[in-house]
Amino acid sequence: MNDIQITIDTPIFHNIDDTQSTLNEVPEGIMIPGIYIYHAVFTGNVKNYAQFAQWYRVNPLIDSLRWMP
Numbered sequence: 635m636n637d638i639q640i641t642i643d644t645p646i647f648h649n650i651d652d653t654q655s656t657l658n659e660v661p662e663g664i665m666i667p668g669i670y671i672y673h674a675v676f677t678g679n680v681k682n683y684a685q686f687a688q689w690y691r692v693n694p695l696i697d698s699l700r701w702m703p
Contacts, residue, residue: 652675652680652681652682653671653672653675655681655682656671656674656675656680656681656682656683656685656686657671659682659683659684660683661683666686667698669695669698670690670695670698671686673695673698674686674689674690674693677693678693
């Protein structure tokens with residue numbers, strides 16, 4: 635039987651770190667649905683809020699109910 639090994643170098647861990655970093659950098663008073671940030675991190679390789687703001691202007695998430703990571 636083959637075991638699945640997940641290490642800290644697995645891409646999903648980097649995405650989780652990038653998502654958390656981006657969420658923590660959102661300026662106070664600005665409300666952004668978390669799904670938008672997940673979308674930007676997973677599909678746009680966004681790593682922080684500045685990249686998110688720039689990326690989202692060009693790539694808005696139109697139908698968040700249909701998007702899945």
